[in-house]
């Protein structure tokens with residue numbers, strides 16, 4: 001399997017010390033403050049080969065960070081896939097049976113199907129149900145700028161702005177193949193006050209993605225009031241007060257593959273802006289896929305071009 005010659009610069013941390021945890025669910029640890037406050041959940045390894053999040057959580061554990069108020073829960077999600085990680089075939093360990101991040105609807109979680117990922121999602125569901133705020137740490141196939149995925153609700157977009165990094169905030173509805181954890185339950189409900197963000201930190205195995213994961217995690221914890229900047233200064237490289245100008249991309253559609261063969265018209269890596277409406281993006285079987293409007297942004301073109309999955313998302317800068 002080709003991995004585009006990306007070097008695996010990151011070393012997957014040993015997460016065995018976190019297996020027992022203290023919640024009754026393996027690889028889930030929770031800390032409670034005396035002062036009341038929100039329940040914050042930080043998750044890594046939703047995809048088993050996205051090791052930057054595991055590094056960020058490991059750093060948080062090693063630094064002994066505790067919440068000043070409320071509760072802080074740290075979870076390693078798809079541990080079974082992570083344990084299959086092999087630096088020679090780093091792309092292979094995204095999941096064992098199916099994508100953990102397409103299972104988050106009550107119908108699927110309560111349904112009769114069985115898989116490694118469904119078993120893990122079902123075990124984690126009470127943890128996710130109990131959280132008020134979620135940050136899910138991910139990385140991407142191509143080395144493009146980090147992207148905060150804020151979903152469709154204004155309160156999530158507001159939280160992304162309070163976190164202050166990265167520069168790009170993407171607002172989208174997810175995938176036809178199934179809902180993500182960040183869209184599950186109250187996180188996707190306009191009537192709820194729960195809020196979730198998903199950060200795509202950069203290319204899966206570049207050193208910088210671990211720094212982005214750490215910085216975003218710390219800024220998230222500061223933004224929601226779990227910690228003070230001085231509590232985490234020892235593991236943060238960032239200037240916590242620096243706020244870049246952030247831009248928002250609204251995703252208008254996901255291109256879902258409907259044939260047995262999908263090819264891109266060019267070697268897209270993501271965040272290309274195609275100026276003219278009608279520009280050719282690729283071919284889905286015999287069908288041309290073209291941009292629906294001027295200045296269309298291509299977001300996270302996939303290398304797993306399989307029927308029913310998302311090939312690429314399309315959006316535009318709105319801010």
Ligand SMILES: [Zn+2]
Nearest residue numbers: 047050138139
């Ligand atoms: Zn991911």
